[in-house]
Amino acid sequence: MDSKLIKEQEIKRNINNAFRSAEVTVVRRRRISVRFRAGILPAFISYLKEYMGFVHLVMISCVDWLEDNQFELVYHLWSYEEHIHAMIKIRLDRDNAQIKSLSSLWPHAETYEREIHEMFGVDFEGHPGLTDLILEDWSDLPPMRRDFDTRAFVAETFEWRKGREDAQDVRQTISARYGETIPEFKKDK
Amino acid sequence: MAALLTKEKETTLYLGPQHPGITGNMMVELKLTGDTIQRAKTHVGYLHRAFEKLMEERLWMQCFPIVCRICVPEPDPNEENLARAIEEIEGREVPERAQYIRVLMLELARITAYLMWMGGQSGSMGLYTMPQWSIGDRDYILDLFEELTGGRVYHMYIWAGGVRRDLPVGFKDRVRKVMDYIESRLVDYDRLLFENAIFLKRAQGIGIIDKEKALEWGVVGPPLRGCGIAHDVRKDEPYEVYDQLDFELITHEGNDVYSRAMVRRKEIEQSIHIIRQVLDKMPSGPIHNPGPNPLKWKVPAGDAYVRTESARGEFGYYVVSDGSLKPRRVHVRGPAYVHGIALLEHLLQGANVADVSFIMNSLGTCPPEIER
Amino acid sequence: MSIKGTLLPFSALKFLGKKPHTVRYPYQKKKTAERYRGFHYNDIEECIGCGTCATICQNEAIDMIQIEGIEAKKGDSGLRPRVDNGRCCWCGLCVEMCPTGSLSLTDQYLHTSSDPESYLLVPGVDHPEFAEHLSFVKDDEVRLLDLARVPMKELDPQERVKSFAEVVVGYMQEEARREATRCIDCGICVTACPDHMHIPEYIGAIADADDELALKYIYDNNPMPEMCGKVCTRQCETVCAIGHLGEPIAIRWLKRYATEQFPDPAAVLNPTIAPANGKKVGIVGAGPAGLSAGYYLALRGFDVTIYEALPKAGGMTFAGIPKYRFPMDSLDKQIGYMEKIGVKIKYNTRVGKDITFQEIRKNNDATFIGIGFHVPYKLGISGEDLQNSIQAIEFLRTINLGGNVYVGKKAVVIGGGNVAIDAARVARRLGAEVTILYRRRVQDMPADWEEIEAAEDEGVEIIPQGIPLEIIGEDGKVKAVKYGMAEMVPDPRGGRPRPKLIEGNEHIMETDTIIGAIGQEADYSFLPEDLKEELKIERGRVVVNEFKQTSIPDVFAGGDNVNRTMDAISAIADGVKAVEGITHYLMDE
Known part of the structure; x- marks a missing residue:
């Protein structure tokens, strides 16, 4: 197994030589994952693009880790030369989610950043225009945030069809029929 | 007269959201002088169904019937990607027969997508016989899908651990028959479209992608191979059993609508070739490696990015699990997200209004996968 | 523009003469594929x-x-x-x-x-x-539901007959999680549980790796879950939804798993005991019914005293169930917990002998009768009074109390219920060759099928459709049993098929002991004459209302001497219900 990961290990070494603070993990063959800090991201990414062959910006993902009060931005890069996929993971403070835009490196980064801005509320410094992409006149919480309640939104926005009010919950029907009172305990976990 | 033309004022044209030849709705805002496009801007948002958000509210198993809707003409890469991403996080093995069946599905889907594209590409230049033919022929493959999966367009067939049903008796023969038929039709397609003088005139030299910048702009799939650059996920990062199948990458020089069309045209043959190999090589054995009860199925915490070569290029899923019953995040990368916005806006600069749909089609623009 | 490229498209004209293959006239409805997904x-x-x-x-x-x-x-x-x-x-x-x-x-x-x-x-x-x-339709090859039960490890049959060590090993944590994960949380099981335990909830908690939560759900209406986890008749499993196409969820073993995780239930449950309400309740019999009533009454602030004839509590679960199924430690743990929260148990106190029932009634505001069925039915054949012709229920009690019983080299057990199987397996452990003689077919045996299988694994021979006719003696001791073979005939009243003796098909089997196990009844001799009149008893069972209240308002009853299912979980359910009745009776003015 290890012998097959020579290329991956070499990239890890190279990255660490250039950026000591990058936490590089070889996930598996053709996958490396890098934890990095937001501050000098453009320099790091541009190093990967210009010197390490990660030319292809696959996409930029955002994951809301509400319980940590953080957003995680994941920059997916692909090296056509080495056939290796790198995931660059950056954690941002949810209350002050700001990071530098990569739109000067890749034209389509602009689109991804626009979407993340409107869906999560992350601010991209230096972006040419963080205008609406998919949404229109949206004033609510950015909807892809975990604390945006889809059900509540649907209940407010749409009308439920009539004629299904007689639906019953099986478990409750059974417990009512047999006089069983299901206690409510506070879950520890 | 000449003086008038040079002083022409810039006008704005909102093209769309209905378009000839593409599935789904999107609008391009064009700044024109005469019928020459100075600047273009893509506006999406007509098809946003928030599938990614909906999946966060659903059990893992319940995500499978959703993802196929992300792309109507070719839903299967979605199912395959979601399944494979989960399998990677879980470390779940997929039986070899199931992997072969998945490749069969993906390649059949590729042909249907190309047939659909042929209809759209021809339709956008006013050649309406082609869509009637190709959509009609596509139905023969949909018949196969119906027989195998129970559904014609949305198959909901590939799921974590394998596939849902084994091949019915005699199915392989029927696949071969349909493949022979499609192959025999290629001559007709060539005569009507690919060798058609009007098509050549319209397609050559139109929508030129700068070859030097293609990789950097995130061009993938037939548009990339239409720049003579040989990259294909099936070869770059083989998934399922593609590394056990024999096929050569198809490229075409020219960087234009025509070269992209020719890549697709030849890839129909390539897919037929792959499908025949799959039918020959498919081993017997189980088709599903079951996981836990779907109502209590927790995928271990972790993340995975997986990619498939769809008919439009690299289709990818980034799946994040926090170890609970529902996904933390499913992020879908459709190739049209890049092709249909940044790249299209770029290619339309200087193009003629009449070529907008034509170029859009050649890039495989698919609004439902942009918005998800 | 090339000429060729201009002319080629016109080749499409040849299709003008071809028949279309998509539209059929007159209209025909499309024949769908075999797996089509419609309504x-x-x-x-x-x-x-x-x-x-x-x-x-x-x-x-x-x-x-x-x-x-x-x-x-x-x-x-x-x-x-x-x-x-x-x-x-x-x-x-x-x-x-x-x-x-x-x-x-x-x-x-x-x-x-x-x-x-x-x-x-x-x-x-x-x-x-x-x-x-x-x-x-459903596919037998590809399934989403896990239909196979996580197997339960047991001691090897050859090993287990050598001692009274517990046969069932119990699930390890990983096994329990896996088994619990199979559950679909539908709650159908609750319809069959006499006590209506919160089964989906505690199984869900086990699947979620929250065993403490599971224990809380379990103790909500069952104070003897460790016993139930080992020996319950588990009617829940017979109706389990998964059991329709596969093996039911091992509800009993999961309960056992949860209870076994905690040596001291009190530490997890940390029950709130209501302040004393000044009302006293006396309970006759420390079986599952009496103990359950006592436990929940004590939690509600009642002053509870249980009177037990034997030196240990548990009733039939102590005296009747062999220790290889329900070890003494488990019982002690549960009784210890109950006493800890304030249930008083007076051992070696036989009501009617050591204390009168009237005295209990006088000293308490309400009384609960949970005496169980401890008096065996007689076989009603000649030779029954010979030496070494014994009753299973007494045999098991003596063994569980640490006494000795002679079984000899060969024992014949008569009956097909759980008591018969218990007696047979105990006799095996005492070194005897054992044969069970049962009137009907094996599939008619009321005993738990797992118990029957376990007995067979341990070398117990079962002779079905064999009716004992006479016990043959020699020197006043059992020598052999004569039995006749029966054929099954339909019941004219529509019940289960009945055995009918086949003329002339009689056999004699030599044996050292005969163990009768054809059923038990209650002993109401402790009741004073006037109460025997007043307390409504029908066919050996005390008649009660929904809240287990008898015809005497301050007297409640539950357990085998009340219900027809006659198992521990039904007794517990009676006890739990009686708590409602007693509370209602004493506290609502």
């Missing part, structure tokens, strides 16, 4: 209303509703699915998940109407003719 069909009789289809439906298109003509019963919620075909996407996950296999998709797909109501279909009720059109 639903539900076999209403097979369906148990578990609601799994509604749970898995990612469109929330399925409602569970009441249907005319479908009654809720044991193992059936009485509800049936109704599909909103305006929401359904025909993914068929409901079919894949249906634990009974009653739900299918059909090849029917046409419906158009401007009336939204018409899209609400109850499969199987609306369009019953779809039964002839089944198309996408």
Whole structure:
């Protein structure tokens, strides 16, 4: 197994030589994952693009880790030369989610950043225009945030069809029929 | 007269959201002088169904019937990607027969997508016989899908651990028959479209992608191979059993609508070739490696990015699990997200209004996968 | 522009003369593929209303509703699915998940109407003719539900007959989680549990790796779960939804697992005991019924005293159940916990002898009778009084109290219930060759099938359809048993088939002991004469109302001497119910 990961290990070494603070993990063959800090991201990414062959910006993902009060931005890069996929993971403070835009490196980064801005509320410094992409006149919480309640939104926005009010919950029907009172305990976990 | 033309004022044209030849709705805002496009801007948002958000509210198993809707003409890469991403996080093995069946599905889907594209590409230049033919022929493959999966367009067939049903008796023969038929039709397609003088005139030299910048702009799939650059996920990062199948990458020089069309045209043959190999090589054995009860199925915490070569290029899923019953995040990368916005806006600069749909089609623009 | 490229497209003209292959005139409805996913069909009789289809439906298109003509019963919620075909996407996950296999998709797909109501279909009720059109049905090869139970490890039969060591090993943590994960949380099991324990909730907690929560759910209405986890008759498992196509969830073993995780239940439960309310309750018999009543009464602030004739509490679960099924430590742990929260048990106190029933009634505000069935039925054949002709119930009690009983080299047990199997397996452990003689067929035996199998594994021989006719003695001791073979004839009253002796087919089997195990009854001799009149007893059972109140308002009763199911969990259920009755009787003015 290890012998097959020579290329991956070499990239890890190279990255660490250039950026000591990058936490590089070889996930598996053709996958490396890098934890990095937001501050000098453009320099790091541009190093990967210009010197390490990660030319292809696959996409930029955002994951809301509400319980940590953080957003995680994941920059997916692909090296056509080495056939290796790198995931660059950056954690941002949810209350002050700001990071530098990569739109000067890749034209389509602009689109991804626009979407993340409107869906999560992350601010991209230096972006040419963080205008609406998919949404229109949206004033609510950015909807892809975990604390945006889809059900509540649907209940407010749409009308439920009539004629299904007689639906019953099986478990409750059974417990009512047999006089069983299901206690409510506070879950520890 | 000449003086008038040079002083022409810039006008704005909102093209769309209905378009000839593409599935789904999107609008391009064009700044024109005469019928020459100075600047273009893509506006999406007509098809946003928030599938990614909906999946966060659903059990893992319940995500499978959703993802196929992300792309109507070719839903299967979605199912395959979601399944494979989960399998990677879980470390779940997929039986070899199931992997072969998945490749069969993906390649059949590729042909249907190309047939659909042929209809759209021809339709956008006013050649309406082609869509009637190709959509009609596509139905023969949909018949196969119906027989195998129970559904014609949305198959909901590939799921974590394998596939849902084994091949019915005699199915392989029927696949071969349909493949022979499609192959025999290629001559007709060539005569009507690919060798058609009007098509050549319209397609050559139109929508030129700068070859030097293609990789950097995130061009993938037939548009990339239409720049003579040989990259294909099936070869770059083989998934399922593609590394056990024999096929050569198809490229075409020219960087234009025509070269992209020719890549697709030849890839129909390539897919037929792959499908025949799959039918020959498919081993017997189980088709599903079951996981836990779907109502209590927790995928271990972790993340995975997986990619498939769809008919439009690299289709990818980034799946994040926090170890609970529902996904933390499913992020879908459709190739049209890049092709249909940044790249299209770029290619339309200087193009003629009449070529907008034509170029859009050649890039495989698919609004439902942009918005998800 | 090339000439060739201009002319070639015209070759399409040749299709003008060809027959189209898509449109047929006159119109023919398309023949769908064999697996086509169209409208639903539900076999209403097979369906148990578990609601799994509604749970898995990612469109929330399925409602569970009441249907005319479908009654809720044991193992059936009485509800049936109704599909909103305006929401359904025909993914068929409901079919894949249906634990009974009653739900299918059909090849029917046409419906158009401007009336939204018409899209609400109850499969199987609306369009019953779809039964002839089944198309996408469950697949035996590919399943989403896990139908195979995580196997329970047991001691090797050869080893276990050498001692009274516990036979069942119990689940390890990982095994329990895996088994609990199979559960679909439908709650159908609750319909069959006499005590209506919160089964889906505690199994869910085990699956979620929260064993403490599981224990809390379990103790909510069962104070002797460790005993139930080992020896319950588990009627829940007989109706388990998963059991329709596969092996039911091991509900009993999961309960056992949860209780075994905690040496001191009090530490986890940390029960709140209500302040003393000044009311006293006296309980006759420290069996499951009396203990359950006592435990929950004590939690509610009642002053509870239980009178027990034996030196240990547990009733039949102590005296009747062999230790290889229910070890003494487990029992001690549970009784210890009850005493800890304030239940007083007076041991070696036989009511009617050491204290009169009237005295208990006088000293308490309410009384509960949970005396059980401890007096065996006689076989009613000659030779029954010979030496070494014994009764299973007394045999088991003596052994459990640490005494000795002679079984000799060969013992014949008569009967087919759990007591008979227990006696047979105990006799095996005492070194005897054992034969069970049973009037009916093996499948008719009321004993738990797992117990029957375990007995056979341990070398117990079963002679079904054998009716004992006479016990033959020599020197006043048992020498042999004469029995006749029977054939099964239909019961004229429509009951289960009855055994009928076959003339002339008689056998004699030599044996050292005969152990009778054909049933027990209650001993009401402790009741004073006047009360015997006043207390309504029918066919050996005290008559009670819903709250286990007898014909004497301050006297309540429960357990084997009240219910017909005659098992520990029914006794516990009686005790729990009586707590409601007693509270109501004493506290509501």
